[in-house]
Amino acid sequence: MVQNIDSNSNADVISCRLSDTNPSGSTAYYYLIRDGSFYYSNSSNTTPDVFTINISPNNAPCISTTTSNATISGAVIYDVTTGQNLSLSPGDILYSVPYQITLFCQPNQSDNNNNWLYLQTINEATGTTNTQPIITVQSLSFSAYPQGCISTNSCNMIEAIMGVNSQAKNASGTTTSITFSFDFYK
Numbered sequence: 001m002v003q004n005i006d007s008n009s010n011a012d013v014i015s016c017r018l019s020d021t022n023p024s025g026s027t028a029y030y031y032l033i034r035d036g037s038f039y040y041s042n043s044s045n046t047t048p049d050v051f052t053i054n055i056s057p058n059n060a061p062c063i064s065t066t067t068s069n070a071t072i073s074g075a076v077i078y079d080v081t082t083g084q085n086l087s088l089s090p091g092d093i094l095y096s097v098p099y100q101i102t103l104f105c106q107p108n109q110s111d112n113n114n115n116w117l118y119l120q121t122i123n124e125a126t127g128t129t130n131t132q133p134i135i136t137v138q139s140l141s142f143s144a145y146p147q148g149c150i151s152t153n154s155c156n157m158i159e160a161i162m163g164v165n166s167q168a169k170n171a172s173g174t175t176t177s178i179t180f181s182f183d184f185y186k
Helices: none
Strands: 002-005 011-013 030-034 070-072 076-079 084-087 093-096 099-108 114-123 129-136 139-144 159-169 175-185
Antiparallel strands (some): 011 070, 099 114, 159 175
16 A cells, blocks of 8 residues: 655655565556556556556565655555656555456376366456366365355355365375365355
């Protein structure tokens, strides 16, 4: 969040791991929330504008919520949507553009076509897709409850539970069972 514009025309911000780049080294992208709403340069756009930043230091932890812990040079961010710089104002919030995440199971040709759980991420700013195998899978179960219901209480959400059971040899050579469980709510 932008706290103020300092005397050198830089934006003093409270950063919770804001960075120029992602851990992979690729450019990090952000949405801007201004006056409580996502920023659109054109009211006919269906998605908010996407921005890059020049911040120092990168990845500052948000230990302090009352004082700035990073600076955005020149108090401007680059609007990838319009190709222009946009001046920041106190109260502006930068929100990391999310990734669409898909988990799926399929045979892995590199492992004699044994079934593997895969993680696919799609960068919503660039459309870049990254697919990684995670773990071999012996069984896969998926349960979806009717809209408005969950299995435990108030029937006010959609819940899908995916369980993945896999067996792998641990360091001592014995087989260990691993269970993953994911809950998705609408």
